[in-house]
Amino acid sequence: MITGTPKPIEEILQMLEPYDTIILAGCYGCVTVCRVGGEKEVEILASTIRLAREASGRKIAIREVCLERQCDPEYIETMRPYVEDYQAVLSIACGAGIQFLAEKYMLTPLLPGINTGFLGVTERQGEWAERCQGCGDCVLHLTGGICPVTRCAKSLFHGPCGGSSKGICEVGKDVPCGWQMIIDRLKSLNQMDNYSKLKPYKGWNTSRDGGPRRIVREDMI
Amino acid sequence: MLKAFENGADGVMVMGCLEGNCHFVNGNFRARARLARVSRILETIGIGAERIRMFNLSAGEGARFAAFVSEFAAEVQQLGPSPINVARQEAAKIPTGEIRV
Ligand code: SF4
Ligand code: SF4
Numbered sequence: 001m002i003t004g005t006p007k008p009i010e011e012i013l014q015m016l017e018p019y020d021t022i023i024l025a026g027c028y029g030c031v032t033v034c035r036v037g038g039e040k041e042v043e044i045l046a047s048t049i050r051l052a053r054e055a056s057g058r059k060i061a062i063r064e065v066c067l068e069r070q071c072d073p074e075y076i077e078t079m080r081p082y083v084e085d086y087q088a089v090l091s092i093a094c095g096a097g098i099q100f101l102a103e104k105y106m107l108t109p110l111l112p113g114i115n116t117g118f119l120g121v122t123e124r125q126g127e128w129a130e131r132c133q134g135c136g137d138c139v140l141h142l143t144g145g146i147c148p149v150t151r152c153a154k155s156l157f158h159g160p161c162g163g164s165s166k167g168i169c170e171v172g173k174d175v176p177c178g179w180q181m182i183i184d185r186l187k188s189l190n191q192m193d194n195y196s197k198l199k200p201y202k203g204w205n206t207s208r209d210g211g212p213r214r215i216v217r218e219d220m221i
Numbered sequence: 222m223l224k225a226f227e228n229g230a231d232g233v234m235v236m237g238c239l240e241g242n243c244h245f246v247n248g249n250f251r252a253r254a255r256l257a258r259v260s261r262i263l264e265t266i267g268i269g270a271e272r273i274r275m276f277n278l279s280a281g282e283g284a285r286f287a288a289f290v291s292e293f294a295a296e297v298q299q300l301g302p303s304p305i306n307v308a309r310q311e312a313a314k315i316p317t318g319e320i321r322v
Contacts (some may be wrong), residue, residue, distance in 0.1 A: 043224075051268060055304040055305050056310075
């Protein structure tokens with residue numbers, strides 16, 4: 001899922017300064033799962049904003065909505081009948097969802113209520129960790145199911161490097177060396193020969209280097 | 222919890238069962254963590270973290286419950302009306318009313 005963290009309330013209040021009527025839009029997708037932008041978070045944030053604004057002597061009217069997904073046009077369309085009745089939309093979906101709303105409603109300012117994070121997993125309740133950077137050319141079959149792009153701090157393809165010590169990466173004592181994990185896993189799978197199958201270099205042309213990416217599936221159109 | 226303040230409470234008590242005795246195992250610990258978040262929000266927006274507090278007691282402790290309520294109500298009385306109620310009273314130009322817990 002796409003993860004994120006709430007923006008500081010002071011920052012949100014500052015963004016809302018020019019407005020007196022807004023829509024606060026959550027999303028039932030990823031941000032609900034990582035507890036940062038679902039229905040409950042919409043309610044908490046709406047209450048917080050209303051309280052802060054009323055205490056400061058200037059009330060704000062908030063329409064609370066939660067869309068099925070903010071990254072699909074059919075759900076965004078459900079806001080069309082009323083979106084222009086409000087001065088701005090504060091969205092707590094991921095950056096993709098917020099941008100898609102902005103594209104569809106050109107006359108309404110869109111404000112981000114969260115800081116979008118990474119593609120990750122729920123390691124335990126309340127704790128999420130990064131697993132994939134969407135490099136566009138997956139090698140997990142060669143690396144024991146552990147991503148070198150993400151789990152190696154330097155995204156090396158033939159680690160571990162000299163900064164690896166006792167399984168820990170030099171960037172931090174709580175950061176396991178991704179390459180040590182890969183080697184350990186390959187050994188336990190009896191697949192060490194995969195190490196020599198990795199490409200001598202990684203081409204980043206499928207990643208972000210070519211600018212914003214697009215997928216077109218003729219079979220799906 | 223925040224809704225209670227929106228609805229005009231000057232202070233909010235959250236009652237949980239005794240720690241280690243929760244029917245939902247760690248429900249009361251989670252409630253305490255959620256309450257800590259709400260306290261931070263209240264502090265940030267100028268309402269004050271001291272207006273919300275968690276108390277733990279068992280269902281059979283009626284006298285203790287009453288003591289907690291009196292204690293907290295007295296503290297909130299000391300704090301006076303919440304900034305929300307002050308703003309509302311000012312907006313409505315009515316004199317400061319009674320304290321609500
Ligand atoms: S808008 Fe973002 S958070 Fe919501 S479902 Fe789509 S990708 Fe996930
Ligand atoms: S190799 Fe690329 S696609 Fe595969 S998990 Fe890593 S970043 Fe994601």
